[in-house]
Each structure stands twice: as structure tokens, then as C-alpha cells.
Amino acid sequence: MSSNVRVRFAPSPTGKLHIGGARTAIYNWAFARANGGTFILRIDDTDPTRSTEENTQVILRAMRWLGLDWDEGPEVGGDFGPYAQTERMDLYREAAERLLAEGKAYPCFCTPEQLAQDRAEAQARKDPFQGYNRRCRNIPADEARARMEAGEPYTLRIKVPEDRGDVVIDDAVHGKVVFDAKELDDFVIFRSDGTPTYNFATVVDDAAMGITHVIRGDDHLSNTPRQVMVYEALGSPVPTFAHISMILGADGKKLSKRHGATSVEEYRDAGYLSDAFVNYLALLGWSLDGETTVIPRDVLAREFSLERISKNPATFDPKKLDWMNAEYINRMDDETFVSQILRPQLEAAGVDVKGAEHDAAWWDLLAEIVRPRTKMPADAAGVAAPVFATAETLAYDEKSVNKGLAKEGMGAVLDAARKALAALDEASWTAEAIDAALEPLPEALDLKKRLVFQAVRVAECGNMVSPPLGETMQLIGREDCLARIDRARTMAL
Numbered sequence: 001m002s003s004n005v006r007v008r009f010a011p012s013p014t015g016k017l018h019i020g021g022a023r024t025a026i027y028n029w030a031f032a033r034a035n036g037g038t039f040i041l042r043i044d045d046t047d048p049t050r051s052t053e054e055n056t057q058v059i060l061r062a063m064r065w066l067g068l069d070w071d072e073g074p075e076v077g078g079d080f081g082p083y084a085q086t087e088r089m090d091l092y093r094e095a096a097e098r099l100l101a102e103g104k105a106y107p108c109f110c111t112p113e114q115l116a117q118d119r120a121e122a123q124a125r126k127d128p129f130q131g132y133n134r135r136c137r138n139i140p141a142d143e144a145r146a147r148m149e150a151g152e153p154y155t156l157r158i159k160v161p162e163d164r165g166d167v168v169i170d171d172a173v174h175g176k177v178v179f180d181a182k183e184l185d186d187f188v189i190f191r192s193d194g195t196p197t198y199n200f201a202t203v204v205d206d207a208a209m210g211i212t213h214v215i216r217g218d219d220h221l222s223n224t225p226r227q228v229m230v231y232e233a234l235g236s237p238v239p240t241f242a243h244i245s246m247i248l249g250a251d252g253k254k255l256s257k258r259h260g261a262t263s264v265e266e267y268r269d270a271g272y273l274s275d276a277f278v279n280y281l282a283l284l285g286w287s288l289d290g291e292t293t294v295i296p297r298d299v300l301a302r303e304f305s306l307e308r309i310s311k312n313p314a315t316f317d318p319k320k321l322d323w324m325n326a327e328y329i330n331r332m333d334d335e336t337f338v339s340q341i342l343r344p345q346l347e348a349a350g351v352d353v354k355g356a357e358h359d360a361a362w363w364d365l366l367a368e369i370v371r372p373r374t375k376m377p378a379d380a381a382g383v384a385a386p387v388f389a390t391a392e393t394l395a396y397d398e399k400s401v402n403k404g405l406a407k408e409g410m411g412a413v414l415d416a417a418r419k420a421l422a423a424l425d426e427a428s429w430t431a432e433a434i435d436a437a438l439e440p441l442p443e444a445l446d447l448k449k450r451l452v453f454q455a456v457r458v459a460e461c462g463n464m465v466s467p468p469l470g471e472t473m474q475l476i477g478r479e480d481c482l483a484r485i486d487r488a489r490t491m492a493l
């Protein structure tokens with residue numbers, strides 16, 4: 001399926017890619033994919049004081065990590081390039097000159113002081129209109145031309161048609177939004193230093209790139225009537241707008257650094273899975289059916305629609321993100337969990353995995369017991385570590401030893417456990433057989449089940465929070481399990 005849907009994500013490289021920007025990118029990407037359209041990445045780097053190449057690279061990297069592949073843009077090219085605004089300056093100039101020649105824009109020679117004075121006067125009179133008073137609008141064309149050529153500084157202003165009337169936007173999220181004609185002023189499209197303003201450059205680009213839907217944060221809603229003026233002056237069709245709500249922190253304030261990590265790469269570095277992160281952000285203001293929470297990327301790319309975007313601000317809840325992350329980990333099959341989480345995490349933690357000794361079935365069993373205990377990838381190494389230790393190297397957690405081993409009667413527990421376990425031979429060393437061997441001990445020793453298993457657990461794993469004992473001991477192996485009991489015996493009373 002292919003269609004004429006063309007959408008763009010147009011970050012300004014004045015900082016890193018943040019959660020809000022990432023969500024905007026996800027919506028544009030998903031909308032393009034769901035409609036067989038084209039997703040364009042454009043770098044809006046016209047603010048030379050704040051844009052850096054380094055930020056651009058960080059944004060591209062974050063986009064790649066998010067898995068939001070773009071069909072046109074930096075590094076992939078396309079028929080409507082270049083895809084960085086600083087490389088499109090000629091196009092803005094040409095467009096402005098055309099509007100000037102057609103009388104749809106005019107030069108304004110008012111000095112900043114003059115404009116400040118006008119504003120102050122308008123304020124003093126409590127004039128409801130505080131925009132530009134159109135002083136230069138009716139300077140005859142040849143006079144204006146002469147002053148420009150004489151080198152007098154000027155800006156270019158759009159000439160809002162006298163009879164334009166209210167600007168009505170049929171926003172895909174907000175519905176009909178009416179902007180009063182009286183509020184439209186002849187705003188600047190080119191500054192006196194020869195650079196285009198955001199409202200102008202964006203529309204020249206969106207028009208030239210054939211953008212059909214502008215999906216962006218609703219902090220830009222107030223810019224939209226001005227942008228509509230530019231489309232109309234250029235004679236280009238106005239795209240459909242979809243302004244998405246802000247993302248708030250738990251305190252109801254706009255999400256910011258105060259709420260914790262805000263850049264995409266901080267989440268990547270903290271170990272969040274890209275799929276889970278994208279799923280979570282997609283739900284900040286959009287829903288599939290109002291209840292489904294786990295929406296894999298391919299479903300999102302098939303089912304995303306503007307109709308299901310909510311008008312209401314969404315709240316970023318780190319706990320829900322954590323839940324989503326754990327959910328994605330939990331849904332991994334054994335092989336994926338081992339290759340993408342377990343092995344890399346063990347390696348990062350410097351755990352010697354003695355890999356060659358273990359077959360796939362061994363790793364699968366380990367995956368099965370570690371996965372449900374892994375909320376963040378880094379948890380996996382800690383949970384699995386006792387399995388990779390040996391009786392000599394196993395680290396005993398002091399608190400666990402005090403609570404589970406260094407107690408009257410625990411020596412007898414370990415003696416009985418050792419005897420029962422030693423009766424199993426190598427071939428019958430399975431989780432079921434181990435569990436069955438330990439099962440009768442509490443009754444035989446007349447002790448609480450919890451105490452008995454706690455002692456064996458601390459002896460084998462060094463702590464009290466390890467995965468199921470039988471499976472863990474099967475993975476450790478008979479010989480080392482018995483050796484661990486012998487070592488632990490010296491700590492038990």
C-alpha cells in the first residue's frame with residue numbers, strides 16, 4: 001500500500017531528543033507507516049546560536065535507537081532535499097522574493113526602537129491589537145525598492161489580505177479552532193539580517209516537501225494561523241494539522257528536568273528496551289482501543305490513527321514505563337532473552353559465563369528462572385550471578401547469612417540436606433529430584449518449612465532472594481552444590 005501521505009518530524013538541534021519530541025516523532029512515523037506514506041526527517045537548524053552538529057548527531061542516533069526509520073532526510077537523501085534548513089536558505093529567499101514581487105509581502109523599515117514605541121503606545125491606550133501597525137504597508141513599491149537598494153535595513157513582512165476574515169483550522173485533534181482576523185498582524189517572514197523566521201521557513205519547506213499532515217506539539221497551535229497565511233500567500237494547499245497535547249509530570253506541570261531523565265539517550269543508557277519505550281510513549285496521548293497496553297511496534301505501525309489521539313494532556317509515569325519494560329522482557333522467548341539480555345548483562349558485569357560448558361537447554365532453563373525476576377536488563381546479571389559462581393567464589397550476603405544460616409539448628413539442616421542431596425547421582429540431578437529430596441526435611445527435623453529452605457537457599461546462592469531452588473541447583477550442578485553446603489556448614493550453628 002502506498003499513498004500520498006507525507007509527514008515530517010522537524011527537530012531543532014538545540015538540544016538532545018527529549019521525551020516530547022520522541023513522541024511526536026513516533027506519531028509521525030506510525031502515521032506514515034499506517035497509511036503507506038512517507039516519513040521525512042528534517043533538521044530545523046535555522047537558529048545558528050543554539051543549533052549544533054553534535055546535537056543533530058545525537059538526535060539521529062536517538063531516532064535510530066527508537067527504530068524510527070525515515071524515508072527521506074539526513075543520510076538517506078530523497079527527492080525533496082536538502083533536509084537541513086541551513087542548506088535551504090536560497091529557497092526561502094526565492095520564496096520571499098516571489099511574495100515581494102507579487103505584492104504579498106513588503107519591506108518594513110521600522111527600527112526596533114520605533115516598534116518598541118508603537119507597542120508601548122498600544123499598551124498605554126489598552127488597544128486590543130498589539131501587533132504591527134502596518135506603517136510600511138503602503139509605501140509605494142518604487143520608493144520601497146529605492147530604500148532597499150540604498151542599503152536601509154529592512155525586514156520583510158507578510159501582507160495579510162484586508163478581507164481575510166477569521167482563520168479557521170480544522171485540527172485533527174482539537175477540532176475547529178478559530179483565530180480572530182483582528183489578531184492577524186503582518187508578521188515578519190525575513191529578519192533584517194537576511195534570515196527567515198520559523199513560521200516562514202517551516203511553511204516554505206512543508207509546502208515544497210509536499211507535507212500533507214503536520215503532526216506536532218500543541219505549543220505550535222498558536223503559530224498555525226500565521227503559517228496558514230504563508231501557505232495562502234504561496235498559493236500552496238494547507239495541510240491537515242494535528243496538534244498533540246503536552247506531556248506532564250506527576251505533579252501536573254509540564255515535563256522537565258525536575259521530573260528526572262528527559263532525554264531519550266538517558267533511557268537507553270539506563271537499560272530500557274527501545275520497543276518498550278516506544279510502546280510507552282505512543283500511549284501518552286494515543287490509544288488503540290482504550291484498554292490494550294502492550295502494542296508492539298508492528299501493530300502501532302498498522303493501527304495508528306489521528307482519530308484516537310486524545311486532546312487531554314498525558315502524564316508521564318516512570319512506574320508505568322518500568323512496568324512496560326518488565327513486560328517486554330517477560331514476553332521474550334528464551335533465546336532472545338539469553339542473547340539480548342542475559343549474556344550481554346553478564347558480560348557487562350564481568351561474570352565469567354563458562355559458556356562452552358553449557359548447552360542451549362541449560363541456558364533456556366536459566367532464562368526461564370531469571371526472566372521473571374528481571375525488571376531492568378541489569379537485574380539479570382545479579383539474579384544469575386550465583387549460578388556462575390563456584391563454591392569457592394560465591395559471595396555470601398552477610399545479612400542473609402545472619403538471618404538464614406547463623407542460627408541454632410541450621411547446622412543440622414545443612415547436614416540433613418547434604419545427605420539427602422548426595423543420595424542423588426549426577427544423572428538424576430534435576431530440579432524435580434532436588435525438590436523431592438528436600439521436601440521431607442522440615443517434617444523430619446520438626447522445623448518450619450521456611451527455615452529449612454531459607455538455610456539451603458543461603459548455602460547455595462549466598463542470599464535469600466534467588467530464583468526457585470530446584471532449578472537453580474540443577475543449573476549449578478551436583479558437585480558444586482554439595483561443596484557449597486560444605487562451605488556454608490562452617491557458618492551455620
Ligand code: GLU
Nearest residue numbers: 010011012044202216220
Ligand atoms: N523545529 C520546530 C520544533 O522543534 C518544528 C515545529 C514544527 O513541527 O513545525 O519545535
